[in-house]
Amino acid sequence: MYKTIQTTLAALTMCSLANAFVIDFESADLPADSFDTGPIATGETTETENPFGSDGLLITTTGTFDFLGGVSFSNVFNLYENPPGTESTTYWNGFALSNVVDTTTPGIPNQYAVITGGGFERGSGVVEGSNYGVVYNPSQGSAVIEIPEELGGLQGIMITNTTYAYLSMANGDSFAKQFEQGDWFQLNIIALDDEDNVAGSTNIFLADFRSSNPDDHYILDEWNYVRLDQFGDATTKLQFQLYSSDTGQFGMNTPAYFAVDDLLLTATAFAGADPLTENWNASGWFGQYYxxxxxxxxxxxLEWIYLDPTSIPSDVEFWTELWGWVSTSAEAYPWVYQFDTGEWLYYFEGSSEPWVYYDSGTNEVVEVD
Structure with a gap:
């Protein structure tokens, strides 16, 4: 039963909330069919003697593409400033951002394209021309994702081939062979904690021709979900290592590229909560929960709530029979934002049967038995 009590709670204040969810790169401002390899203005820049020009400079900018809650994707951009009269060149590694749609042009000029033609959007599948990340990872540590400790653990990430790597394996090129029986291309994802200790690793085959049955051979040409939740909440970095059956004098011949999208955070909304008894925890701001x-x-x-699994630890959305879908955060709670009404509610903590809260839209205190 509902009953209302007219009151004014002028002393209570509300915080604005950001709706945080999976990192899908769509917030990056890219023109259609374009890419961004850096340099990133916030990165550190150093100048050294150009190893390829007696009078030139090598200008290296190390930075990050930053998203949701400070999650960073590494980028190193090198400008080889050659002597006067010769053309300067650039070289990058780590992450680039892209929405290039070309799935047919072979070779390094098309290194920023993904074989799917677009990024992955939950509920829609592949969306042509949507944003994604391209990774050039010639060695472990070339590309690094850093996750602030307060965000807690990971759930997973979408992975696929770039057009460049896919067509190289499918057809061969001037450096790499066409894949045949016995060949393979593998990505190793390494999880590290805040002291750079290895928390675990997982592997995904970007191409696999090892089977004696040709019908089992494949080169990955769709977005594939890779689980990361097995590494636990201690993971603060992801590094990558690529391996190929096609190697030569200078290492791997297969282009050291792959693509990423939809990095999903996190398996639980309350990172840093203290464990109590089995499956019971105590959050410093949300209270005890099972x-x-x-x-x-x-x-x-509040009893049973349905947690949006894409919420992050300090900014969560959940459904409850009491309010429907609401959003709150460590800074705002016990204020919650009710999506159906667009109003803020102030929950009187500890109240239960009846639950008591203040509705800022009606300026009333509500009791629900």
Missing amino acids: DAELPWVYHET
């Missing part, structure tokens, strides 16, 4: 049945969570006073 999480053995995620995404359903039993809260000590």
Whole structure:
């Protein structure tokens, strides 16, 4: 039963919330069919003698593309400033951002394209021309994703081939062979903690021709979800290593490229919560909760809530029979934002049967039995 009490709670203040979710690169401002390899203005720049020109300079800018809550994707941009009269050249590694749609042009000039023709969007599949990340990773540590510790653990990431690598394996080129029986191209994802200790690793085959049955051979040409939640909340970095059956005098002949999209954070909304008894935890801002049945969570006073699994630890969305879908954060709670009404509600913590909250839209205190 609902009953209202007219009141004014002028002393209470509300915080604005950002709706944080999976990192899909769509917030990057890229013109259609274009790419961004850096240099990133916030990065550190150094100048050294150009190893390829007696009078030139090598200008190296080390920076990051930053998204949601400070998650960073490394980028190194080198400008070889050659002597007067000769053309300067550039070289990058780590991450580039792209929405290039070319799936047919072979070779390094098309190194920024993904074989799917676009990024991955949840609920829509591949969307032609949408943003994604291109990774050039010639050695482990060339590309690094850093996740702030307060964001907690990872759920997963979407992976596929670039057009450059795919067509190189499918047809061969001036450096690499056409893949045949016994060949393979593998990505190793390495999870590190804040002291750079290895927390674990997982592998994905970007191409696999090892089977004796040709019908089993494939070169990955669609977005593939790779789970990362097995590494736990301690992971603060991801590094990558590529391996290929096609190697030569100078290492791997297969182009050291792959593409990423939809880095999903996090498996639980309350990173840093203290464990109590089995599956019971205590969050410093949300209180005690039971999480053995995620995404359903039993809260000590709100009872059963359905947690949006794409929420991050300090900025969460959940459904409850009391309010429907709401959003809150460590800074805002016990204020919650109700999506259906577009209003802020102030929950009187500890209240339960009846639940008591203030509705800023009606300027009333509501009790619900």
